[in-house]
Amino acid sequence: MRVLTVNAGSSSLKLRLLDDDEQVASHDVQRWRGEVEPIRDFFHEHGAQAVGHRVVHGGPKVLGPAVLDEPLLRYLTSLTDLAPLHQARALDGLRATSQCAPDTPAVVCVDTAFHTTLPEAAGTYALPKEWNRHWSLRRYGFHGLSHGYASRRGAELAGVAGGRVLSCHLGAGASLAAVRDGRCVDTTMGFTPDEGLVMATRSGSIDPGLLGWLVTSGKVEPDELFTTLQKRSGLAGLTGGSGDLRDVLAARADCDLDAELAYDVYAHSLLRHAGAMVAAMGGLDLLVFTGGVGEHQPPLRADLAGNLGFLGVEVDPDRNTATGSDADISSDSAAVRTVVVESREDVEIARQTREVLTRPAR
Known part of the structure; x- marks a missing residue:
């Protein structure tokens, strides 16, 4: 499955096309402010069977990769103030790609998902329990796509x-x-x-x-x-x-x-x-x-x-x-x-995207 990965940073955009784990095309925009054109041009030139997006914050509800739909987009938008440097740009990428390729399945891969295995003692703030419960206050962790790939690839190398x-x-x-x-x-x-x-x-x-x-x-x-x-x-x-x-x-x-x-x-x-x-x-x-x-x-x-x-x-x-x-x-x-280990979030995003889209229906 050929997967386009969209990785929007606070000011940059990284587009990668992967066939399995092999990168077959790439394009970087150093100063990206949410414009549709770079994504549109890349997709029209290379095509893709699926799109995988890196999103920084998944909050308490997104615990793994998930197919993008309107309710999910609204929920991720509600989390913007928790990661303002990155979440807004990721949402720009989601909307731009949906506009360019509305019929191509898209999967959201969140950085926080890797850290859902934190023991409660490591993930809980010593705040009033009603605060933690009411506002979902906890340690979410970030860079999960990078940590997931790097820890596995590092173990292979060593x-x-x-x-x-x-x-x-x-x-x-x-x-x-x-x-x-x-x-x-x-x-x-x-x-x-x-x-x-x-x-x-x-x-x-x-x-x-x-x-x-x-x-x-x-x-x-x-x-x-x-x-x-x-x-x-x-x-x-x-x-x-x-x-x-x-x-x-x-x-x-x-x-x-x-x-x-x-x-x-x-x-x-x-x-x-x-x-x-x-x-x-x-x-x-x-x-x-x-x-x-x-x-x-x-x-x-x-x-x-x-x-x-x-x-x-x-x-x-x-x-x-x-x-x-x-x-x-x-x-x-x-x-x-x-x-x-070379940072390859694109490999992790593509892996998770394929996993979600090829998962047997329940």
Whole structure:
């Protein structure tokens, strides 16, 4: 089955046509604002038997891939304020594709579905139970399509069957997933994609008392606070400039003290959360790096691996420096394997789309 995958980011659009797992055509739009034309032109040129869409938030009702229909579209629209940077763009992709190919079956693949296996203790906030129940407050987790693919592909590369996998999706947005025997048992993002690691422009986890103080003391208006936490914090906030780790590393090499502190905060956040994920699994058999930063920043990989050395993690310096994707970078003597996996959410989206559309009718 030839599947067109539509992956709309906060400002970009990635279109991929897959025949089984082989990519036969692709097109990227770096600055996409919901226009129909790129999708229409790609579909008319290449065609597809089905369309699979990445959607960030599925809320408490969408627990796996599902065929798109009007009620589902309305429900996903109602979740937009929970992931405003991504949900609206994904919905633009859904509507544009439906307009271009109204007779082609479409499947929604949600990032949150991978984390539905979280134990209640890991997924529940310590808030009044009536709040949790009434407003469906819980830790949903994100980047699930990436974590699902990377943990499986990483195990193949390392020759590890099942076991305890720490999946590190590191990009402008970043999260970790603790995957034990193929099931996610903990993750760093929560009710929204803002919890967890320090990211490019997002602060990650912050003391709620600090946030309350900023608002109640009149220092910051609520709207400004949330905008700042999402778009002006993280690496960008600490440097006062770029949130791109490449720029931070370059400035750090030039002895920029703000960049040095920003990198140290970023790396410490990664280490702290990695330790929590390993503890949740009861140990570690495989460390996986994926995403733009995970695939292309050997210094960060080396730093995290070195700090996890007490667990048996050790990377080979030459392999680590030479590798960009799909390779084992472990030292020969390492007890825990470390691999780099090219982010292929398109493969996971296509797999889930085929699974839904070929499922026997009940």
